[in-house]
Amino acid sequence: MSTAHVPAARTAGAPQAPAPELPPDRAVLPAVIGTAVQRVDAVEKVTGRAAYAADVRLPRMLHGAVVRSPHAHARIVSVDTSLAERLPGVHAVVTGADTARIKWGAFRPDLYPLALEKVRYVGDEIAAVAAVDVETARRAAELVRVEYEVLPAVLSLDEALAEGAPLVHDDAAGNLAHEFSFDRGGADAWFDRSDVIVEGVWQSTRQWHSSIETIGCTAEWSQDRVTLWVNTQTPFLARQRYATALGMPLRAVRVVQTEVGGGFGGKSGDDNTSVICAILARKAGRPVQLVNTREEEFLASRPRIPMRYHVRLGFTSDGLVTAKDIDMIADNGAYTGKAQAVLGAATVRHDALFNYRAVRARSRLVYTNLVPTGAFRGFGNPSADWAVGQAWDLAATRLGIEPPDLFLLNAVEAGSVSPHNHRIGSCELKQCIRRAAKAIGWYEKRAAPTPNRGLAMGVSVHVSGRRSFGDYDGSSAMVRLAEDGRAVVIVGEGEIGTGARTTLAQIAAAELGLPVADITVTRPDTDLTTHALGALASRVTYVAGNAVKRAAEHACEQLLAAAARQLDRPASELWVEDGVVHAPPAAGDDTPVQVPVGVVVRAELYRPDGQPIVGMGAFDNPSEFPDQSRFGNESGAYNFVAEAAEVEVDPATGAVTVLELAAAVDCGTVLNPPLAQGQVEGAIAQGLGMAITERFAWADGAPTRPSFTDYKLPTAGVMPKLHVEFADSYEPTGPYGAKGVGEIALDPVPSIVASAVADAVGVRVHELPITAEKIYWGIHDPDGRAREEGESR
Structure with a gap:
């Protein structure tokens, strides 16, 4: 078998170049890993042959x-x-x-x-x-x-929770679809010991996937x-x-x-x-x-769940966080779908970012007579970060500590355990904070401030798969070597536009010693492919990638064993490279032995008692199934991000322009840099939409004009200058050190835009989206009554 992170096909006999840039505890990564491999579906999509x-x-x-x-x-x-x-x-x-x-x-x-x-x-x-x-x-x-x-209908959280309110479902008393609470660590005692306490109420809104x-x-x-x-x-x-x-x-x-x-969850x-x-x-x-x-x-369809958070944070005078308390209400809409699971993630996941001494929460999912809600990229994290992130920004101001420094003082590291038993393995959150601050020029801009410009930073944590559907978050795969020299990866996870099939093809190619062009990854078919949970919870690279890697290892073992019989050589002397089985020259012969993979496969099949070469592989996320209060290590690998933004506000109109945004992401080994870059950039765009552009006017429980005429997606003109970096990171349990990247970069965006606006002109918006009107009235009539635009359902 191969040593870790080196394909089984190249474990013996194959020359391997040293890699001094890698720490000594990491083996040399195959050349195809970390490479800008062309997407396997690129030609189908650009020629219009892809069948939607x-x-x-x-x-x-x-x-x-x-x-x-x-x-x-x-x-x-x-x-x-x-x-x-x-x-x-x-x-x-x-x-x-x-x-x-x-x-x-x-x-x-x-x-x-x-x-x-x-x-x-x-x-x-x-x-x-x-x-x-x-x-x-x-x-x-x-x-x-x-x-x-x-x-009679209930068209808001307050209406639904009012005494005697009409019931959306007769079996849901008080219009409660689900609720839970906890107090881990004794929050009251830690608040009593706090020198600085900040609190506030923030409300997010529905966001449509708009695929x-x-x-x-x-x-x-x-x-x-x-x-x-x-x-x-x-x-x-x-x-x-x-x-x-x-x-x-x-x-x-x-x-x-x-x-x-x-897809984006929709x-x-x-x-x-x-x-x-x-x-x-x-x-x-x-x-x-x-x-x-x-x-x-x-x-x-099932848009993002609106959530109202009351957040309270405690700190010592030198900036150490003590306790967090949230009371959260989520607008389920008329039917539940995945909202119950989203509620849980939005309640607990962000507690794996900082070293809280105690956390307390009460969370309620409330039925209303509005469009049902459900899963959306980030799965509750963006709404949680929208509220909790701004509370941290308030605390930094009260403490007189720059946000990057406050985050560094409290951030989790490898080996940390959250109050909910989230056990952090690889973690480069502090590296991300430093890189994001450097990329945005944080301290230089602080030293020479520009009027009406503001800076903010936020951080987030996400999972690489999560145990949500029974006590299982695994994947399985088969790799069949064909007599024409190709490999077919049979896996049911699927592709939703993220490049997952390309990444899985890279992993198989690395293990088999084949070119990526010789790898075919099947599409899901519940009759023909292996069982899979699919594209959710940033799990495909980490969970399915491990399953494909193991299946490819198994197939390669069979390939080398077959070649050893055919060549009368020990398997330990053989390796595969570029679709060819190699062996050193025989004694007394200077000619190296090279046999195409297809020739070996065909010879193994067309013989008495011949056998196909089919590798099997499975992987289950090394995690726990959380209990009803969401206690349990929900994922085997956590990914992190730090993002910083600079905005400019026109005080005459309240118009906000996001000038720059820096994102530093810890996703372990980056298997395909352009694909990972695209995921980060796309997530930031959706975060900006949630923050400033996406909203409807509502009447009688529905959008007045349900079309893109009213619902404005962020365009190129809205996008700021982006700085995207990936932390030097390695996840030991991931395929070649990789973990998830698909969702994490969306999470902090609304929060940092709001906090940057507050830094620029002293107006903190508490309800999404962040509109020019809200900022204008905050500047010009800060003590006036709240002016709502009617788009926050």
């Missing part, structure tokens, strides 16, 4: 449309589908009566595939139509007549079994939930992942689109395709 959800074409395929509620809360008196059914070209109309009448959901089953008796938000699905084309389906949907009895591709599905039945082609991030997990919603055994549902045009399989598509296809007796319009995406 709307590109699926099946014989006799119909198209679907959904009838949605115009009311936030109403009783369904009757549904008349007769006009729609008579429209030429219509093949099926379904309502709740055509469903299994089973509630489903990832953690709290509370959602019917089509509404029964009640609708609970504007956009709730009531009926659906399948027709020969999209236009006919939409016309038919407009012909479905629904009679409603409008009911370039909307949610879509194509369904086809074969007798009593349905195949779903879906742009989901989590094919196997989605399959389990779809089977429940359809009232069918798991074996009756097959999910095939199409190309995914961006394609985790928590919405009804695929289930409705399957119900339509069953009734029509033909394949059906259902793809959301952009308006539907805004009305009925």
